[in-house]
Amino acid sequence: MHNAKPIIVLVDDSAAMRSLFEQVAQEAGVTLQAFESAEASLAFLTTTRPALLVVNVMMPNRDGYSLLRELRTQPLHADTPTVMISSKDYHQDRVAARELGVLEFVPKPISKKALRTLLDTHVPGSSGNAPLA
Amino acid sequence: MSEAYLRFWGVRGSYAAPHETHLGVGGNTSCVELRAGDHLLVCDGGTGIISLGDALMREGGLKEMLVVFTHYHWDHICGLPFFQPAFSPDWRIRFFGPGDTAADIERRLSDQMKAPYFPVETETWMADISYVEPHRDGLRHGPFEVCHFNVHHPGVTYGYRVRIADKTVVYISDNEVQFLKTSIAKRIHEFEADEHELLERMVSEQRSAEVGAIEGVDILIHDAQYTPHDYSKKRGWGHSCYVDTVNLAIDAGVGCLYLYHHDPNYTDDQVAAIHRDCLQIIAERKSSMECHIGREGMKVRL
Numbered sequence: 001m002h003n004a005k006p007i008i009v010l011v012d013d014s015a016a017m018r019s020l021f022e023q024v025a026q027e028a029g030v031t032l033q034a035f036e037s038a039e040a041s042l043a044f045l046t047t048t049r050p051a052l053l054v055v056n057v058m059m060p061n062r063d064g065y066s067l068l069r070e071l072r073t074q075p076l077h078a079d080t081p082t083v084m085i086s087s088k089d090y091h092q093d094r095v096a097a098r099e100l101g102v103l104e105f106v107p108k109p110i111s112k113k114a115l116r117t118l119l120d121t122h123v124p125g126s127s128g129n130a131p132l133a
Numbered sequence: 134m135s136e137a138y139l140r141f142w143g144v145r146g147s148y149a150a151p152h153e154t155h156l157g158v159g160g161n162t163s164c165v166e167l168r169a170g171d172h173l174l175v176c177d178g179g180t181g182i183i184s185l186g187d188a189l190m191r192e193g194g195l196k197e198m199l200v201v202f203t204h205y206h207w208d209h210i211c212g213l214p215f216f217q218p219a220f221s222p223d224w225r226i227r228f229f230g231p232g233d234t235a236a237d238i239e240r241r242l243s244d245q246m247k248a249p250y251f252p253v254e255t256e257t258w259m260a261d262i263s264y265v266e267p268h269r270d271g272l273r274h275g276p277f278e279v280c281h282f283n284v285h286h287p288g289v290t291y292g293y294r295v296r297i298a299d300k301t302v303v304y305i306s307d308n309e310v311q312f313l314k315t316s317i318a319k320r321i322h323e324f325e326a327d328e329h330e331l332l333e334r335m336v337s338e339q340r341s342a343e344v345g346a347i348e349g350v351d352i353l354i355h356d357a358q359y360t361p362h363d364y365s366k367k368r369g370w371g372h373s374c375y376v377d378t379v380n381l382a383i384d385a386g387v388g389c390l391y392l393y394h395h396d397p398n399y400t401d402d403q404v405a406a407i408h409r410d411c412l413q414i415i416a417e418r419k420s421s422m423e424c425h426i427g428r429e430g431m432k433v434r435l
Contacts, residue, residue: 014335014338015334015338016331016334016335016338017335019331019334020331058283058285059283060282060283060342061269062269063283063289065289066233066289069233070233087285087312087313087316087339088285088287088312089312089316089369090286090287090288090369090371091287092287092288093287093288096288107316108313108316108335109313109316109317109320109324109332109335111323111324111325111328112325112328113323113325114323
């Protein structure tokens with residue numbers, strides 16, 4: 001059966017962030033694929049172009065920039081809509097993210113409300129702030 | 134294996150501070166030598182690496198080293214254009230730092246020596262120079278086992294964990310401890326009450342990561358740049374308040390902490406006051422951790 005729900009990919013080593021995204025994705029009517037590391041996400045991303053890719057900057061092994069630089073070299077992900085999130089909020093990180101063609105750089109912490117707005121803004125077909133049925 | 138030690142060649146953060154009032158602690162920027170017999174590992178190439186290079190040329194004997202960089206901000210690389218062994222044909226030097234490839238590392242180090250910033254480029258280096266391809270599993274250099282990890286500072290910045298002579302040394306020159314916790318405190322009004330548990334989990338996760346990187350290490354060399362007063366004005370600059378540094382080290386069960394990356398504005402007396410306060414915190418928390426000022430020229434037996 002064809003799954004018409006938009007797919008969101010989250011790459012973040014924080015279990016709390018993955019849990020937050022899971023809650024909001026359900027409400028927004030999107031399918032979330034969450035990975036705890038850059039390495040773990042690569043196999044899925046080799047074949048799938050999500051409606052929105054959300055990448056954390058600072059992770060224990062491979063950082064988010066390195067992952068996104070590699071993905072940008074692949075035709076499938078040359079312009080995949082991407083948001084970077086980070087507990088860091090430095091000018092240099094915002095510039096680095098912008099150079100990788102991200103839509104937004106969102107500093108943590110991220111509220112449910114802000115995350116709903118993010119999906120509403122960048123994911124066509126999500127129900128965004130619509131009330132639960 | 135003969136004697137193993139570490140030596141501080143540069144301890145200042147941000148920029149060199151060669152003022153009379155600062156020389157008890159030292160005015161040169163980041164550089165630490167780790168030596169184990171005939172093997173040499175150097176952490177960072179701030180102005181401190183110039184004196185190290187001069188000493189190595191006088192010493193003779195050694196002809197090989199690995200230099201690792203935490204990142205490429207100028208206070209960590211600006212000694213490299215004056216590093217004599219790089220201009221000497223009988224040296225073999227390997228460089229490593231943040232970057233996806235060896236070519237990335239080479240470009241980032243060599244750019245500072247391009248015109249109009251410097252009269253000669255890295256092409257004039259006569260040593261056998263190579264740039265280490267990044268390894269997820271860490272590096273080996275003689276008896277040194279070296280792992281890197283990401284720390285909280287603008288751009289990609291590494292901390293290094295070095296295993297040598299049954300000791301573990303961690304070098305974290307630039308790191309803003311507890312940043313997420315204070316970000317949450319500043320923005321708590323944006324969150325609903327039912328989100329607070331999630332926020333607590335995030336703080337706990339970050340603390341676990343900070344502690345995990347240094348847990349139980351024998352020696353920690355860590356950014357302790359600011360007083361609480363100055364940190365309140367410079368939060369978000371990528372450096373720690375010494376109170377957060379010393380508390381993190383206690384929480385992680387560190388054996389001995391060296392306060393490092395001293396603010397260039399602080400005199401010897403001001404750094405001594407910071408040290409006294411750290412000792413007070415250690416005593417109040419009934420910790421047995423040692424704590425010293427990282428001083429230029431100080432040699433620590435491993």
